[in-house]
Amino acid sequence: MKKGSTYQYVLAAIGTAIIAVLAQVTIPLPLVPITGQTLAIGLVVTILGMKSGVLAVLLYILIGAVGMPVFSGMSGGLGILVGPTGGYIVGFLPTAFIMGLYLKKFGITIPHAIVANVIGMVITLAFGTTWLKIVADLTWTAAFIGGVAPFIIVGLLKAVLAAWLGVTVRRRLKTTQFIQATA
Template sequence: MKSQKLHLLILSGILLATMIVCSQITIPLPIVPLTMQTFAVGIIASLLPVVNSFTVLCVYTIMGAVGLPIYAEFSSGLAVLTGPTAGYLYSFPIYCLVTGLLLKIYGKSYFSLFTANIIGMLLSLLIGSLWMILNLHLGVWAALMTGMIPFIIPGIIKVILVVVIAKRLQGFMQRQLAN
């Protein structure tokens, strides 16, 4: 039992570091950059239990809020958490909750991983877009066209990568816990 808790703590730390690194893989675009953050969120939600994945994303958010340059393009601080893309940061723990709960209920088959992560990804894009309505004073359609629609195809590609990698890592992790 102790070794499983230690394994979970180490995995959480590794996945937090993965989130920080993936945040820096960015294609700058007007208003909303294309990043690998949602890929990392999907991996975290797929590999960790719900509470742990939620905690990792809350720690990530807090670390950036206190000034550690871990958000996209090495940004940080309260300005980011109140800026036009803050809704995406707030959506990441929610992505983990929803995806993790769906995986807990339906298991971690390829289909369940894909479906749960698609739902999490779409929810994240929707929350990010809704934030832009408030922050940039956009209409609903303009916010969706700015913050959601252009990111659906890249999001699906990232989810496919999440599923393939998560399935491979799950097998590896099960073998490690058995030893």
């Protein structure tokens, strides 16, 4: 069954909804909360592939930017994107693109998906930390301590979980022909 652009938009909308829902899952920590956003980005790109995955992330950022409460803590608006944590959200777009590119080149297997998700984690943290340093006028050391260090171990765990779960769900969706092998 050949599927066109409407199909890609539907997949992207489903991916956007998954990201928006998982963004509301928060584990409060003393300094910085851990959210389900990064898990969701990795999961969606792993399941949907590059085109629909990137489109889902772009749609998520756009609807959050116009004020829909899809970001962590049911927040939204341009203020979030230009605030101290906005770089992480903006970084989701290059994260999704590079992850999707990697998976397209090497295949969507659990080992490759783990590598892609770890690369995605690094990209997101790099964007977020750079933005945090600039917006909050921090030193690189302070930005690293506040914007990277608390997330490394949890980020690696989320990368493995997103890879394993994403590949598993993708395989099942392919057998039902809900998604294409080349999605």
